Amino acid sequence: MSTVGNTPRWLAVAALAKIKNGAYSNLQLNQLINDHQMDRRDINLLTNMVYGVIQHRLTLEYWLTPFVRHPHQIDPWVRELLLSALYQWQYLDKIPQRAVFNETIEIAKVKGHPGIRRFVTGVLHQMDRSGLPSFDAIKNPDERLSVTYSMPIWLIQELRRQLGAEKMERILSSLNQPAKQALRVNPALSTVEDVTTALINDGLTITPSEISPLGLIATDGQAINTEAMRYGMFTVQDESAQLVVPALNPQPNDRVLDACAAPGGKTTQIAASLDAEQGGTVVALDIHANKVKLIGQNAARMHVADRVEATELDARKVETQFNAESFDRILVDAPCSGLGLMRRKPEIRYEKQLQDSLNLQRIQLAILTAVAPTLKKGGIMTYSTCTILQQENQDVITKFLADHPDFELQTTPTERDLKTDRTEKTLSIYPDDYLSDGFFIACLRKK
Template identity: 80%
Template sequence: MSSVDNTPRWLAVAALAKIKDGAYSNLQLNQIINQHSMDRRDINLLTNMVYGVIQHRLTLEYWLKPFVRHPHQLDPWVHELLLSAVYQWQFLDKIPQRAVFNETIEIAKVKGHPGIRRFVTGVLHQMDRSGLPSFDAIEDADERLSVMFSIPVWLIQTLRDQVGDAKMQSIIASLNQPAKQSLRVNTAVSDLADVTSALTNEGLTVEPSEISPLGLVVTEGQAVTTEAMKYGMFTIQDESAQLAVAAMDPQQGDQVLDACAAPGGKTTQIAAMLDADDGGEVVALDIHANKVRLIGQNAARMHVADRVAATELDARKVGEEFGDQHFDRILVDAPCSGLGLIRRKPEIRYEKQLSDSENLQRIQLAILTATAPTLKKGGIMTYSTCTILQQENQDVVDQFLAAHPEFELIKTATKQNLKADRTTDTLSIYPDDYLSDGFFIACLRKK
């Protein structure tokens, strides 16, 4: 085995080629990290390079274009190798250009034939001599923004229409910042103070979330490898994602439906607020058997399995299974385009189209419509998504209410009184508001 086979730079290039071919970035990275023994510094470089190239792909392609006449004729790994070289050169200021170029040429030499080595060497030297093209050369303003921030033009235009130009620019500028490492304390077995001291004792640095009273943000160290995580004192969950269950406000003896539950983050949050001795239970649905198992495993790790009934069922068929007025609370954390998660899953930006949101809207409405009869009078149904587009958020709520006069919209409440001056009863959190995931929450009460 040659020396380049285990370097973070080559592993990043290999991962990027697979991700471009359809693999998920987070799964691909986890697989590589598990298969190779790397120290923390190498893991950080590998992760930074993979996410960095994906995040900035449109920018990097624009810079590379003048130097590669027929990019589609290149082997995928050679293309990713060149993009990763440009990424390191332009975005990683601690690595000298000479080191980046030398290692890139070495990888080309070992992995390819002499022609590939000569080609890669020539491209890098020509870039160095003539410099990279300026964004100012792009005449169309939206296309320029698209290339600068690596955000597709359709998303820029849709956001501008919905939130205005200044907010759109603020959102897209925030999306390439690193995602925070946040977690939710499991109140079934612990509290904020205990988790903070447990993690501090394991050498991590944490601070309380400004968004969620159950949230902590890790600024130094890896929470996922700690003993506290193994024991189920907390789970990894974005700060915004913790708000939907809190807004629904389940009581100890409630019968709760989590209609789209996998992998079970919100299910276990609901369950921690219930008391099995008081009859409290959350019925957690997913359409796939393997995901139902995952919900069960999460419930067991978080010590709430006695309050969770993980069930394989399409949420659109819930009426056949449970009948009318069965649940005190319903959470519909609906399948969505996930555009609020771009910081965590950077490839989403290139995979989605506006038509995806319009198609999902029909599914979201169908789930709300199917679950509505199973809610008791006076009960609350909370609708949430991790997207930032009106088509899947406010529009869905408006259409549901128009067809269901027995429901009324009540104001989404948060313990930290977020966006107190907003004019809407629903709550939209954009990725630039608190540097958390984009999220939408609406609370609907059955009259």
């Protein structure tokens, strides 16, 4: 077989076909990177192509449509091959068009039969001759925005309704920029200075986060493959997600409940601020046994296992195992639609509907209602999501407080005094604010 079978372009097409069939982009990519010996440049190209095609899928499909007469008759992998060629041609300016077309045709030849090779060659040459269709031809303004930013129309309309047209378009534009490689230093084991030095020595470029004191941004390499990562000096965690635990503000001798804890990023962050000798513990719940095991593994890697009790339990049934007023603080990092993560997990945008947020709202309220009695009087309960829709954010808090007059909303604190001009007490971080994930954090005190 031709050597084309191990190139980033070949692997990208294979990954895209599986992701379109329901596989997760991040897991699919990790598996390919682990299974194939690739240098850093090839890993970067593979990652860029897979995320790029998913991110811009609606745009790429709009461009491809006029050149494919019978779209349902072509194999899924051939469609992904053409979309990935379009993506490279239009978005990757360092790769010459000739190289893109030649390798695309070569992949069609090796992976398919002569008819597929002729078809792919014909489509590419026709696109080159005719030029791609303009967005200006789309008369409906929402449809035009949808194709321009590759976002579903329902989400465009909902964000406009909630945040206004200008903010909506800033968010859409920011979500197609590449995600940052954000790290959180583990203060139980190391310091920002030591981790920075260790990673620079491994050839990475490191800059401090502007929004989280323990945050670092890594470029020019994979931080996950370093000794410092294996030893637990830091973990991979988005800057926005790093704000949740400081808002909860656990004290060294607190007993804390992390109600929806897997895979344990925030659990280990809570645990790092506790002192096991003073009785500080975090009870970390998850509904699935394999995820409880994952929490335990993360706690061990981050050297905080002596402060973590990983427990298999549905947070909605917390009263079956814990008495009233058992905890000083409670974190509900609730299951959500994940729409704040679209830069990192671009396929989310095509999988969700508004109804999903409304269904999740019921689960989010049920969890808050179930865990509330286990919080001590004067204790803090922090609610967070990684979504940007008010149905799962402000609306949940408003409904919870209406049914629980023994709780009051407090202003969400941040160590860097973020968004001090905001009028609401909750904190909403949108993807365009700091180019981090979209997040929502609310702090509730039990009177």
